[in-house]
Amino acid sequence: MVLSCFGVGLVARTGSLIISSMLLKRIEETEQHLRQFIAQHFGVELKRLTVETPPRTEFGDLAFPFSFELAKTLRRSPREIALQVAENIETPPHVDRFVAAGNGHLNVFFKRVAFFRDLHRWLHSPSAEPSGEKVIVEHTNINPNKAAHIGHLRNAALGDTLVRLLRARGCRVEVQNYIDNTGVQVADVVVGFQNLRQMSFEEIQSIAEPFDYYCWDLYAEVSKWYQEEESRLKFREQTLQEIESGEGPIPQLAEYISMRVVFAHLKTMLRIGVRYEVLPRESEILSMKFWQEAFQRLKDKKAITYQENGPYQGCWTMQVPGTNGQPDEEKIIVRSNGTVTYVGKDIAYQLWKFGLLGKTFHYRPLCQYRGGEVTLHTHGSPNEDTVWLTTTEPSPHTEPDFGRGQRVFNVIDVRQSYLQRVVVEGLRRLGFSNEADRSVHFSYEMVALSPACCSELGIELSEEDRRKPYVEVSGRKGLGVKADDLINKLFEKSLEEVNARGKALTLKQRKEIAQKVSIGALRYFLLKYTRNTVIAFDFSEALSFEGETGPYLQYSVVRAHSIFRKLEADDSEWNLSIWEKECERMWEQPNSIAELLEDNELWSLLLQAARLDEAIDQTVATLEISHLAKHVFNLAQQFNLFYHKYRILSESDPIKKCFYLTITDTARQGLLKGLDLLGIPVPERM
RNA sequence: GCGCCCGUAGCUCAGCUGGAUAGAGCGCCGGACUUCGAAUCCGUAGGUCGCAGGUUCGAAUCCUGCCGGGCGUACCA
Known part of the structure; x- marks a missing residue:
């Protein structure tokens, strides 16, 4: 059987251990469930339901606005329809509850513990072998x-x-x-x-x-x-x-x-x-x-x-x-x-x-x-x-x-x-x-040169060019920034930054790190714009390592890495292997963490990690790679927020510690998968 | 001329097949390192979504017109 890699994003292979999708599967099941209910109770066959992400986590995990559409044919208010659905529909296994929200959205809340467990396993499962067209x-x-x-x-x-x-x-x-x-x-x-x-x-x-x-x-x-x-x-x-x-x-x-x-x-x-x-x-x-x-x-x-x-x-x-x-x-x-x-x-x-x-x-x-x-x-x-x-x-x-x-x-x-x-x-x-x-x-779209860039390169512009917002690169005129020059420049700057921090590292190690950081900065810079945006090239932006940049993404993974490195080196009773054992126990006793997962900030971090398959699906469907870049950046942001707010290694409650470690690992795996797709390497430390 | 693309915060950009209070980063101003790494985090200020109509329960998003900018339209690639 030849599977297309362009259909709906399910590359599921039955009987295999590969878990090929996480959120998409749940979305599809929920949508189908809703469509059936609508057909049975309202006698309306809807082809496809629009699925949205609620603006805030408290509102739910998924939002379906179909009630607005049905309101016309049913001659009832959207709010009323949503309420009727929420009150009468049965919940599928992965759903905790349906809720009518706002003026008529039907929102879905997942069962969080099971979701978390599946997510963690999904992120650790190997990716599918190429078998499609x-x-x-x-x-x-x-x-x-x-x-x-x-x-x-x-x-x-x-x-x-x-x-x-x-x-x-x-x-x-x-x-x-x-x-x-x-x-x-x-x-x-x-x-x-x-x-x-x-x-x-x-x-x-x-x-x-x-x-x-x-x-x-x-x-x-x-x-x-x-x-x-x-x-x-x-x-x-x-x-x-x-x-x-x-x-x-x-x-x-x-x-x-x-x-x-x-x-x-x-x-x-x-x-x-x-x-x-x-x-x-x-x-x-x-x-x-x-x-x-x-x-x-x-x-x-x-x-x-x-x-x-x-x-x-x-x-x-x-x-x-x-x-x-x-x-x-x-x-x-x-x-x-x-x-x-x-x-x-x-x-x-x-x-x-x-x-x-x-x-x-x-x-x-x-x-x-x-x-x-x-x-x-x-x-x-x-x-x-x-x-x-x-x-x-x-x-x-x-x-x-x-x-x-x-x-x-x-x-x-x-x-x-x-x-x-x-x-x-x-x-x-x-x-x-x-x-x-x-x-x-x-x-x-092309990469052009910003006016600032031209003056930095010492390029004299014609009267006509000076009036333009940017100048086209031209090989014929020798007008442009050579790739190797830019990469060299990025490497030098990265090395400076690494030198300012990692004093204990050898020169070879520092160079390896600087090389990864420079590539990360460059690739993210080139991928973060939508395809039809002209990039008016600017050195200060391309050479930035702060904010929405490759090094920011790398840094967030490095932070997660260092937690596990410390855990591994810990010779007290709480080390890496204990965590792995505790983790298994944690899944067997879902009640132990159910309460912890009610924290919406933690939950939205996990939800963001789970959205990776959706992001990939969307990216391939629209061929808009910036979409994936943005997704990974958002995940990094949420992880940094979590990292800042919670003490993980010093947590005294073993259940909580295990829980936080598993969240860290989940975010880390999600980031690593995303960065790998973007071709951004991740150093062990930086 | 015709075609394609763009116009969203001071700057650079997101905004998924129309949906809830239009979001990031940078910059500005003000906070947070004896603590798992401050390449980080938190907060304040900042928007007539180019303009004018239209479609719709609902428009930054779809349609029409206009204004401004870019790129194509080679017996170049």
Whole structure:
């Protein structure tokens, strides 16, 4: 049985020990119970009930506003309906009581002790093995001609977090990073080396690291050089054609440059915990005739038409339906000189991703992830830590079965929405409307530079730019914050903070902590905004470790950790193993803690921890990762509140102590699961 | 021009498929470390949810118009 990871969030596998959902299951059962009651007593079949979170814990754990809806058809007041339901409905096993609240909400109170016990077990149960449909996530996709910048970090952080979420939902996920190694941008850097630097291949090879930084400057230089004298663009044309031909020294140089830059990107991205499984390259799409195959099909299906005259004379174009009742537009797929546009190649690539092309690549191992580093693959057999590269010839290794996804996510910024629509329309016109529907443009807004950031970088702005609220990053102009620079800066600041605190730690330990803190700060910063918010990058905000930041979240877990560390080191009668035993006893005698759980502050902390599965569900449904970030932050806030208010280790009543410890552990596990999904590492201390 | 997105506290942003008194963080001001770690916590002040209509029992949320801003709309990607 193939389970979709996109339906309602129940990935339950009967007979397994995995408890795959906590709150969602209860919500669904309660909703069903209510629907039945409504059908029986009011004769109204409601398809789905809206479920809300009451504004205050005292009001209940769930709120159902259906009475307002029923009021019309029943011609009775919502309050009256809610009261009737609350008085007459039976309570399902997990519910303590139903209450009519406010002007007509029907609120639900769970049985707290049983809930707490299940929650604690749920958070300790292992996550499900991937068994659902195969999903391909393509992200990062940086032109391999310059260093990565903050915009690319947002892409990779979002893509990587999406991957983690989908895996948590039971999907089999394949991570692809497409390499446009034969495009204009690589050609431009080749032109830079040849015409501006006039360097030999050997000289280029001996350029010291960071090579991607070198190219960053060179690319900006070449762009300026073109601008000074437009006729110089002929060098780009010439170089591009030579690269596409694949023969001679120019393609070899382009290959060297692009792969060296790709390797730099892999290193940069690994620093923030991002990994890939396969790097499909444009050069193989061309040389393995993927495009020719797609082109033939597009012609056969009359998906594209040859323009005999008009402005697009000599081109092959596709008719793209206009949005919102606008007239259709013609998009050029093949230029009048016979070369294919990026979109054309993307259609071929997209077909391959779904296994619809009838062709596939060969692969060879390119790199290995090992011990927190990425190194070029030189020997040994490939494994799950291998990054594969597409090749034209078979490699001696057993090649993985990449592609053939059942669903595809393309993580690309919103400015490419139009082109993504063209690609999807291509699938549709080839008769693959099912795949077209399962091809998702996971879009997000750009990262721009705030005016403050520009002045900090010493960037002189034009009169026009100065009037704008923010300035777009531009590789062409060399305008931007390089990813490694930002990560380095974050690391330095983290180390300062760690040094100011952990005096007893070795330098190596302090560096490890600082590294985790810097990643936590960066990833949370990139993930906390909703996708369609333009991030106007600001150093002071990105470098903040206080308030709603990654380090705040890490700190709350570290506090919980330290309690258990102290407990473990305690040589008195009350240590870690006693707690575990007491904990079992506690569940067997629910009355002992029932009274303690009446405290609404403690209860809402537990409820928040339980909402994790709901948050994951919501996040995947809306593809809004900031939602999960906010959830984890709220949990951390509630935990800090609890931590501040209750003395745990010094509690003299053994029942209370056990109870508080279990709450701490519950919050800690909830935080750890959430942070893991966000790709935020947690140090043991900080 | 047309399309997409945005406009919520001084600043940066949340606000789930319409629901109870619009929330955080930062900043400001004032408190809390001989205590499980102060990268923390508590409190005060701060909002015509851009404007005007409409739909609804109910609108920051949906619809229409306007104002302001951003991005697309290339034989670039």
